[in-house]
Amino acid sequence: MFTMNSIGVIRSPYSDTAQVPKGPGATHTAEGTLEIHAEMQDGLTDIEGFSHLYVLWVFDRASGFDLLPTPPTDTRPHGVFATRAPRRPNPIGLTVVALVRRDGLNLHVRGVDMLDGTPILDIKPYLSSVPIEHLRRGWLAEAEGR
């Protein structure tokens, strides 16, 4: 068993999951702030050089898990590890955000899909992309095609 503690908290325009854009064609352009705890400040050194960041966070308002959820993008169930569903064995969320501006302990970002007050576990620089022409997106591509 592994124990984790938050390194900060997310400020977002969403207070309820119903407000977060979901389903086919959903885009994430909402702005928010990653408020990092003061004792972590040195860990932010040089982060402003990166255009995009991975944010790892906790689905703190989900409980339990469902191995075969039906996602909002489809009418059929899929394995949880083939979805971004919140009720996961380990409730960790992963979001790619664009870093707009750093202001001390606050990272102003674009592309949040988390609820206001969500605990942050980690931030990593986004270093490389898989070329889109190499991607296969399984059931999601099929559902979008229907």
Added chain:
Amino acid sequence: MFTMNSIGVIRSPYSDTAQVPKGPGATHTAEGTLEIHAEMQDGLTDIEGFSHLYVLWVFDRASGFDLLPTPPTDTRPHGVFATRAPRRPNPIGLTVVALVRRDGLNLHVRGVDMLDGTPILDIKPYLSSVPIEHLRRGWLAEAEGR
């Protein structure tokens, strides 16, 4: 505080961090296997439709953390949240792998950079990429240029 449990374990050719390609120009083409625990099997349903996966895992052989590590790609220290360094406040690793083949509970993948026996926390489908022309890579691009 949040507690996490492994959903499986990584089989990789690396038993020591010194064997993992690191530093400027390192590429990750090693093949390995994600061995998922039997009780998680339903969660793998439909995963074979995806060409690439995010693997979230634990740096289980790192201890403590360093907010200003000097990464193998540079001679200067940088904030840990601007690096992929292992000694992090929450020791979670994130790797993008290509899914080669599924064999029941075993996902054969390419692109592992984890040590053999590493605990897996989560797997998510890789759905979209940031276009390379939109990426800025801060200190890493500077270090590569030197």
